Amino acid sequence: METVNTERSYLDMELLRFTTAGSVDDGKSTLIGRLLYDSKAIFQDQLEAIERASIKKGEEHINLALLTDGLRAEREQGITIDVAYRYFHTPKRKFIIADTPGHIQYTRNMVTGASTANAAIILVDARNGVIEQTIRHAYIASLLRIPHVIVCVNKMDLVEFKQEVFDAIQARFLEFSTHLDLHDVRFIPISALLGDNVVERSKNMEWYQGPTLMYLLENLYISNDYNQLDARFPVQYVIRPQSNEFHDYRGYAGRMASGSFRVGDRVKVLPSGFTTNIKGIDFWTDHLDSITAPQSGTILLEDDLDVSRGCMIIPADNGIKQGQDIELMICWLNEKNMIVGSKYALKHTTNDLRCMIKEVKYKVNINTLEKDYEDKTIRLNDIACITIRTTKPLFYDSYRQNRITGSLILVDEGTNITVGAGMIL
Amino acid sequence: MSSKVPISHLRELESESIFVIREVVAQFENPVMLFSGGKDSIVMYHLARKAFYPAKVPFPLMHIDTGHNFQETLDFRDWLVKETGAQLIVRYVQDSIDKGRVVEETGYNASRNKLQTVTLLDAIEELKVDCAMGGGRRDEEKARAKERFFSHRDEFGQWDPKNQRPELWNLFNGKKNLGEHFRVFPISNWTEMDVWQYILLENIALPSLYFSHEREVFERDGVLYAKTSFLKMKETEVAEKRIVRFRTIGDATCTGAIESRATSVEDIIREVAATRITERGGRADDKRSEAAMEDRKIEGYF
Ligand SMILES: Nc1nc2c(ncn2[C@@H]2O[C@H](COP(=O)(O)OP(=O)(O)O)[C@@H](O)[C@H]2O)c(=O)[nH]1
Ligand SMILES: [Mg+2]
Numbered sequence: 001m002e003t004v005n006t007e008r009s010y011l012d013m014e015l016l017r018f019t020t021a022g023s024v025d026d027g028k029s030t031l032i033g034r035l036l037y038d039s040k041a042i043f044q045d046q047l048e049a050i051e052r053a054s055i056k057k058g059e060e061h062i063n064l065a066l067l068t069d070g071l072r073a074e075r076e077q078g079i080t081i082d083v084a085y086r087y088f089h090t091p092k093r094k095f096i097i098a099d100t101p102g103h104i105q106y107t108r109n110m111v112t113g114a115s116t117a118n119a120a121i122i123l124v125d126a127r128n129g130v131i132e133q134t135i136r137h138a139y140i141a142s143l144l145r146i147p148h149v150i151v152c153v154n155k156m157d158l159v160e161f162k163q164e165v166f167d168a169i170q171a172r173f174l175e176f177s178t179h180l181d182l183h184d185v186r187f188i189p190i191s192a193l194l195g196d197n198v199v200e201r202s203k204n205m206e207w208y209q210g211p212t213l214m215y216l217l218e219n220l221y222i223s224n225d226y227n228q229l230d231a232r233f234p235v236q237y238v239i240r241p242q243s244n245e246f247h248d249y250r251g252y253a254g255r256m257a258s259g260s261f262r263v264g265d266r267v268k269v270l271p272s273g274f275t276t277n278i279k280g281i282d283f284w285t286d287h288l289d290s291i292t293a294p295q296s297g298t299i300l301l302e303d304d305l306d307v308s309r310g311c312m313i314i315p316a317d318n319g320i321k322q323g324q325d326i327e328l329m330i331c332w333l334n335e336k337n338m339i340v341g342s343k344y345a346l347k348h349t350t351n352d353l354r355c356m357i358k359e360v361k362y363k364v365n366i367n368t369l370e371k372d373y374e375d376k377t378i379r380l381n382d383i384a385c386i387t388i389r390t391t392k393p394l395f396y397d398s399y400r401q402n403r404i405t406g407s408l409i410l411v412d413e414g415t416n417i418t419v420g421a422g423m424i425l
Numbered sequence: 426m427s428s429k430v431p432i433s434h435l436r437e438l439e440s441e442s443i444f445v446i447r448e449v450v451a452q453f454e455n456p457v458m459l460f461s462g463g464k465d466s467i468v469m470y471h472l473a474r475k476a477f478y479p480a481k482v483p484f485p486l487m488h489i490d491t492g493h494n495f496q497e498t499l500d501f502r503d504w505l506v507k508e509t510g511a512q513l514i515v516r517y518v519q520d521s522i523d524k525g526r527v528v529e530e531t532g533y534n535a536s537r538n539k540l541q542t543v544t545l546l547d548a549i550e551e552l553k554v555d556c557a558m559g560g561g562r563r564d565e566e567k568a569r570a571k572e573r574f575f576s577h578r579d580e581f582g583q584w585d586p587k588n589q590r591p592e593l594w595n596l597f598n599g600k601k602n603l604g605e606h607f608r609v610f611p612i613s614n615w616t617e618m619d620v621w622q623y624i625l626l627e628n629i630a631l632p633s634l635y636f637s638h639e640r641e642v643f644e645r646d647g648v649l650y651a652k653t654s655f656l657k658m659k660e661t662e663v664a665e666k667r668i669v670r671f672r673t674i675g676d677a678t679c680t681g682a683i684e685s686r687a688t689s690v691e692d693i694i695r696e697v698a699a700t701r702i703t704e705r706g707g708r709a710d711d712k713r714s715e716a717a718m719e720d721r722k723i724e725g726y727f
Contacts, residue, residue: 015434043700082589084570085563087616094434096614108591115593236447241480249479255444255595284475295432296440296447296476309451333591347596350451407594416577416600418590 013089016222019098019113019146021137022123027154031123031192032086032099035214038199041088083109092218107140107366107381108333111421114144115407118222121150121213126159126189130172132367138173139366142180143329143383143423145403147225149185150216157191161204179369181400184220188213226293227402230320231259233291233313234349234405239298251282251298252307257349257404260292261299266316269305270395275316276303310351312395312405320397320405324390325358327425329399331383334412334419338378338386344419345411346390349404354391354413361385385425399423435623442469442611443476444595445574446558449609450483452599453556456609457514459545460486462498463674464631465560467505468620469612471629474509485512487557489545491537492519493655493676501632516548533645533657536678542725546582549606556599556607564616574613580604582725618697625690634671637688642667648681 022028036042086097098113100106114120120141124134141149151173159165166189177185188197189208196202199214211219239251261267265278280300281288291297299313307313314320332338338357346355360376363384378384399406410420432440446469449456458473460466473482488502506513518537521527526547527540549557563570573589575597590598599607612620624631641652643664650656652664656678669682670693687693 013434015437082571082586084567085614086570087564087614089616089618094616094619112591112593116595236444237451239477239480243479243481246479253447253476255440282478284478292432294437294440296443345600347598404594407596409593409596409598411598411600416598416602418593418598421591421593 013091014093014222015096016093016119016217016220017096017098017117018119018121018217019100019110019117020121020123021100021110021141022154023125023131023133026123026125027192028099028123031121031152031154031190031198032097034192034195034198035095035097036086036088038195038214039088039090041086083113090214090218095217107136107331107383110137110140111144111331111333114140114146115403115421117144117146118225119148119150119217119220120146121152124151124153124169124173126153126155126165126169129165129169130176134173135176135369136366138177138180138182139364139369142177142182143331145181145399145423147184147222148220149182150213151185151187152192152213153187153189154192156189156196156202156205157194161189161196161202163205163207166208176369186210186216188216227258227397228293229259230318230397230402231261231265231313231315232257232293232320232397232402232405233261233299234351235307235309235311235313236350238308249300250304251300252311252313253296253298254350255296256291256293258293258402260290261313261315262290263288267301267313268316268318269301269307270312270314270320270322271393272306272311274303274305276301276305278302310349312349320395322393322395324393325387326355326390326394326396327361327385327387328408328422329364329383329425330378330386330410330423331421332378332380332419333421334417335380336412336419338382338384338420340376343413345413346388346408347411348394348396348408351394353394355388355410358387358389361387396424398425400425435619435626438612438615438619439472439475439623441595441614442472445597445609445611446473446476448575448597448599449556449558449611450477452597453607455552455554456484456556456558457487457552457554458482458484458558459560460488460502460513461560461674462488462494462502462632463560464620464624464635465562465612467629467631468615468623469558469560470505470509470511471627472611481510485514487514487516487548487554489541489548490515490517490519491541491676492517493537493653493678495632495634495651495653495674495677497632497634498674501630505630514548514552516544518544520544521547533659535657536676538676538679546725549582554606555601556609558609558611560612561610562615562617562620563610563613572610572613574610575599576608576610577601578606578608578725582606584608584725618694621690621694621697625694631690632674634674635693637668637670637685637692639666640669640682641665642669642682649683650680651677651682653677 020028084099088095100109100113122137153166153169170187189205190197197212201212233254233256235252236254239253241249261278263278263281268275279302281291282298340357343354343356346353362371362373365372366383397405406424408422409418412419518540521544522529527543561569573592641664642649643662670685671682687696
């Protein structure tokens, strides 16, 4: 039986969000199933249910993929359609997995899963080595700036656990990834099916001295994953109690996007640019000394300024970019092509505005990483560098600097559907 | 607090949920928070109070009353509303039955669980609700694992699981046409364990049903049901007094009890850590078929 966490240690656990990438049959579902199973996150009734379903389908082994394939169409077609979220914990950390399926909407799904991830697991079949999809996955991880990438070379059992195979794949990955913006890449030889180096250290690969996948997930240093230098507080909502007890209370509610503020800090409110000091930081009935990303709270200012949703509070002496002509990388998420000259609704931090697509500079061939200056039609799953003009000035950082103040989405004004994911350059 | 120390996972989940609840208030004109009297909606309401303090929660709670609730749940609901000054809207499944909008199921396994959907959708239309927040969690059930934080519903209140809007970063798209609405799930990323740990951390009050007590129960299909006037017993079924508690609180007709001596939140946490059955494992409403939850959700269920 599982050892029971003492309450205290559970309260001190950290949260790690990761996403999995791999082409069909590389072993993603098997790996996730193993992580869930070995951390006892699969319950008996769930196991019995998928056991029944596997037998009904005439399958030989328990199909752990049935755990994640939650929609009827997915089970019927034996494929994963949509991003599924799975949860497990060990005594050290709580994990949220965004399990992103391959197939038609691959890029769209991986970009979605990657947008909030601290880490990406990229699976490579040891027999096939680095293939086009591997390059695509690594590129998306780099584009979305996932702080940690773990390359799992899977099915090592099918290549007799040979070190040469692993070394060659690692070398090939490192070779092409020099063109990418990846900072923390690890390599692990595993067998998801047999469990080698997933939770238990492999007895078949004595030559591998590094950590197991679980050890790595538990110990990745994630405190630096948030930008800590530039304090950014997008105002979400203004709290005005209108009660006698809190007659003059005017608090700016929001979630720290990056960095931190302390009471007394000199700050600037955008877009007005007026400066003032932080008078207080409240959370519930507590008066805090400081607020740090990703905490939510309420900031009180010394001066009575005109502050509303969509404003941003930043340090008085800290610069932020502003402008109406923005260059960005866009990932197109919709079957309807992007149209140059068209207008779209735009969401950026807590701001709602509109924009017009001005120009497609180039499209990225995500299988070869080459830039395509000829074909400028932007279709579903395409990634391109574009310029837009917004209806009012945007206050932003580059996505490289800040994943929250540097990201935006485009929304089709006719259908209200989210059609584009943008990362500001 | 040093900026190098990351916040604990419970505080991160709390912050995320509060962010989502505040987005709802900013993006919608007439939101409500669905309140069942169970632990998830109690935690969600607690988060809402934290999100707007010292102002009052700027939306009402809405309870879809099946008429098959445990009295303890209703008493707790009324106590909480009074204690915190909440606004409460109640709509009754009985009214939908009386108006002929739905037909009551018959037989031994009759339940009003499915009928709630009609009452809920009628209430949404009547009150022009444009967003209903619910306490659904992605770890509860596999159809829920695919659910967005902001989940769009068409003018018939239906969910289209294969055609959901992509949801990236923390940019939630609540844009919609007239007559459509949204379901928003602020505690999507919480697990059953997180909910219990948070209840402990924040010292949140709960209905007595969650704690060990003596009750007359009978067994059916491996599930222990409370003996109530809502559930017809078969001749072969015998009720007996046992020491039980409830792991989830739904209707008396479909919520199973478990034998337990857990009298405190700490006890429950120890029990949850050791159980090998999911919390919905004891719910007859999910056992009806493999896609039971997906089907109900498509129609507009919670
Ligand atoms: N021999 C071997 N087979 C594996 C391993 N991992 C996965 N497989 C098999 O590869 C097939 C595809 O695995 P699956 O997890 O469904 O791949 P997915 O499409 O990436 O989710 C299944 O038949 C698995 O049993 C491994 O480490 N070794
Ligand atoms: Mg799979």
